[in-house]
Amino acid sequence: MDFNGLSIEQAPPISAPLRFFVTAPLFGILAGVIFLFGSSDILINRYSMDVIVAVHLITIGFFGFVMLGALTQMLPVLAGANIFKVKSVASLSHAMLSGGIVSMAYGLLMSSSMFIWLAMLLLGSGFLMLILSMLYAIKSVEHFTASIKGMFVSLVFAFFIVLMGIYLLYGYGSDSITRIHYIVANIHSVWAIFGFAGILIIGVAFQVLPMFYVAPRFKQFCKRRVVYLITFGLVIWMFLNLYFEEYALYAKLWIVTFFWAFATTVWIKFNKRKRPISDVTVWYWRLASISLTFGSFLWVFDEFFNHHYIVMVGVLIGGGFILGIMLGMIYKIVPFLVWFHLNGMGYMSIPTMNEMMNKSISRIQFLLFVFSLLGFIASYYTEFFLVPSSIAFILSMVLLEYNILLALKIYVQTRKKAPDFDMSAFNME
Amino acid sequence: MSNIKEYLINDHRGCDDIFAKMEDKASASLVDAKKLTEDFIYSMERHFQREERVMFPEFESKTGMLNGPTEMMRQEHAQMRNLMSQMLIAIDNSDKDKFFGLSETLMILLQQHNMKEEQMLYTMAQQHLNADSQRIVEMMEALVVE
Numbered sequence: 001m002d003f004n005g006l007s008i009e010q011a012p013p014i015s016a017p018l019r020f021f022v023t024a025p026l027f028g029i030l031a032g033v034i035f036l037f038g039s040s041d042i043l044i045n046r047y048s049m050d051v052i053v054a055v056h057l058i059t060i061g062f063f064g065f066v067m068l069g070a071l072t073q074m075l076p077v078l079a080g081a082n083i084f085k086v087k088s089v090a091s092l093s094h095a096m097l098s099g100g101i102v103s104m105a106y107g108l109l110m111s112s113s114m115f116i117w118l119a120m121l122l123l124g125s126g127f128l129m130l131i132l133s134m135l136y137a138i139k140s141v142e143h144f145t146a147s148i149k150g151m152f153v154s155l156v157f158a159f160f161i162v163l164m165g166i167y168l169l170y171g172y173g174s175d176s177i178t179r180i181h182y183i184v185a186n187i188h189s190v191w192a193i194f195g196f197a198g199i200l201i202i203g204v205a206f207q208v209l210p211m212f213y214v215a216p217r218f219k220q221f222c223k224r225r226v227v228y229l230i231t232f233g234l235v236i237w238m239f240l241n242l243y244f245e246e247y248a249l250y251a252k253l254w255i256v257t258f259f260w261a262f263a264t265t266v267w268i269k270f271n272k273r274k275r276p277i278s279d280v281t282v283w284y285w286r287l288a289s290i291s292l293t294f295g296s297f298l299w300v301f302d303e304f305f306n307h308h309y310i311v312m313v314g315v316l317i318g319g320g321f322i323l324g325i326m327l328g329m330i331y332k333i334v335p336f337l338v339w340f341h342l343n344g345m346g347y348m349s350i351p352t353m354n355e356m357m358n359k360s361i362s363r364i365q366f367l368l369f370v371f372s373l374l375g376f377i378a379s380y381y382t383e384f385f386l387v388p389s390s391i392a393f394i395l396s397m398v399l400l401e402y403n404i405l406l407a408l409k410i411y412v413q414t415r416k417k418a419p420d421f422d423m424s425a426f427n428m429e
Numbered sequence: 430m431s432n433i434k435e436y437l438i439n440d441h442r443g444c445d446d447i448f449a450k451m452e453d454k455a456s457a458s459l460v461d462a463k464k465l466t467e468d469f470i471y472s473m474e475r476h477f478q479r480e481e482r483v484m485f486p487e488f489e490s491k492t493g494m495l496n497g498p499t500e501m502m503r504q505e506h507a508q509m510r511n512l513m514s515q516m517l518i519a520i521d522n523s524d525k526d527k528f529f530g531l532s533e534t535l536m537i538l539l540q541q542h543n544m545k546e547e548q549m550l551y552t553m554a555q556q557h558l559n560a561d562s563q564r565i566v567e568m569m570e571a572l573v574v575e
Contacts, residue, residue, distance in 0.1 A: 077541055080549050143552055211540040214449045274449035275536075276456060277529070336537045343508055352530030353537065 012072055012083070014341040014411070016090035020069025021334055022408060023098060024326075025401035027061025030105070032394035035376075036387065053105045055314070058323065060101050060123070063197055066326045068093075068130055070333060071151065078207060079148045081137040089133050096126030108172060116173035120166050127162040131155055146223035150203015153227050157195030157234075164188040187238050194255055195234050197322045199227055202262055204329075209266070212332060213282070215273035218265070230258050249303050256296040263292040263321075280362045284328030287370065291320020315376045327369065327400065331362060334404055338411045346419030356407040361399050368396035431563040433484065434551040436570075440476045441543045447472055448539075452532055455520075459528060463520050470513045471574065477506045479569040484554060487565055491557050498550050505542045509535060 031054045038050035072090050075081040083089060100122030107115030138152050164184050171181045206223055209215040237251035267289040270282065295316030302309040335356035342350050375389025447469045455462035485499040512535045519528040558565055 078544060078548070080545075143548055145548060207544070211544070212537065214445050274446065274453075276449075276453050277533075332537065336534070339534055340538065348511060352527065353534040354526065354530035 012086045016086050017069040017073040019094050020065040024062045024065040025397045027057045028397035031057035036390035053108050079141045081141050083137045093126045093130040096122045113173050120169045124166045131158050147203045147207040150227050154196050154200035161192045213273040214275040215269040260296045263289045280366050281328040281331050284324045288321045288324040291316045319373050334407050338407045348420040357403040365396050365399040368392045431566050434555040436566045444472050459525050475574045483569045488554050
């Protein structure tokens with residue numbers, strides 16, 4: 001039997017995931033600033049530059065960073081899939097992606113072709129390096145669980161949406177926006193939301209809900225089939241969208257059915273969980289279920305209203321569902337990583353996970369976030385809400401960053417002291 | 430049940446259930462949760478010993494992997510034992526925040542530990558020790574906690 005693919009000594013260095021988590025809220029803040037000072041059609045026209053830039057600060061800068069950062073930790077731990085030279089891959093791709101997203105924002109807002117070219121290069125190579133090295137790591141996994149399948153499929157979607165993204169940037173860089181551009185943009189966004197983020201969240205939920213909340217396990221049917229059924233729906237949707245647009249609605253209904261079922265299942269599983277503790281992470285899962293349910297139905301409904309509600313769909317699914325779950329996960333993962341690494345180095349008398357971040361601030365952060373979501377939805381009807389909701393969003397990101405830095409501070413300060421036990425004898429390397 | 434993997438996975442689920450009951454009780458009254466906490470620690474200790482005293486040595490002698498995955502699992506057992514002993518102290522000090530901080534930390538450490546075992550180590554163990562499965566499960570079942 002080949003043991004090479006297997007390592008139980010898996011946790012990657014803390015810097016690999018943590019650098020992504022620390023940076024993510026900063027891009028959230030930037031996105032908020034654009035909402036605040038952007039043009040007033042920001043919540044109506046999905047193709048205005050302000051919207052494209054703000055949305056990508058969140059989707060690349062926040063979703064992308066948090067999900068890929070979490071994967072550098074989860075792939076080795078959940079799957080035994082070790083990413084080759086994870087520390088270098090993480091730090092290099094982090095630098096390229098950070099530079100890339102800033103160049104993209106500047107290039108698109110200032111119509112600077114040079115910065116758009118730079119963004120293409122940095123985002124393209126940063127993403128592809130990270131995605132391909134993760135896919136390569138998964139190749140060596142012997143026992144494919146439902147979660148690992150979800151991660152694998154979602155990374156394949158990530159690969160395609162990055163290629164499409166590069167093509168779209170090329171369109172802006174060379175100032176050649178054709179009809180195809182909008183078709184690709186539509187596929188890019190739907191695959192990114194449902195294929196990359198959606199499938200990844202479902203895959204991770206199979207593992208995380210029973211684990212962290214002692215909720216009932218998902219049925220075998222869900223674990224075995226749902227990811228493939230959604231993938232099938234997304235591929236069919238793409239073809240219909242390209243060649244038989246009038247039938248694309250059927251594929252939408254297919255996709256939405258599974259996501260709505262997922263949202264309902266999550267809600268029920270939380271009701272039936274054996275672990276009664278209710279913290280901010282549970283609130284976030286609840287918020288995600290509700291937002292996903294409304295968002296999915298609105299996405300179908302929108303088809304009959306000439307896509308008037310598409311930005312609202314984005315707020316519900318992108319904000320309430322995806323961002324909500326990312327935020328909830330950060331509150332679990334960051335304190336655990338700090339605790340786990342310090343404890344593993346022999347520091348015994350350290351704060352517990354609950355003491356790493358300020359709980360009251362987490363609650364306020366949650367409330368501000370919910371307020372901003374509701375405000376963004378209301379802004380569709382009256383512009384008045386745009387300013388207060390943008391400010392609430394910015395503040396919620398500032399508080400999140402503060403909380404992450406609190407945990408980081410504990411890590412840095414503890415490392416300056418000598419450990420309670422010398423663990424070097426246990427070093428497995 | 431003579432399948433090592435199923436037997437030990439079942440043991441994990443049993444510990445999870447007592448853990449949930451313990452937290453439930455503790456959120457109402459910390460003092461009243463002492464008995465359940467002790468039950469939980471006992472179940473965990475029994476599980477650890479089933480591995481450390483029965484399954485791991487069998488696995489190690491069969492595969493020759495002495496400093497491999499089993500050693501890493503032992504280290505994590507030590508981390509968990511340390512957290513559990515602190516939980517009892519927190520109950521004695523009536524420090525509810527500390528207790529839940531420890532239980533939360535333990536929960537996540539435990540779950541990621543279980544995942545590694547269930548998805549990798551147990552699968553390997555079952556493959557290597559398949560012929561002796563019945564005997565090993567009986568030994569684990571009969572184990573008296575030290």
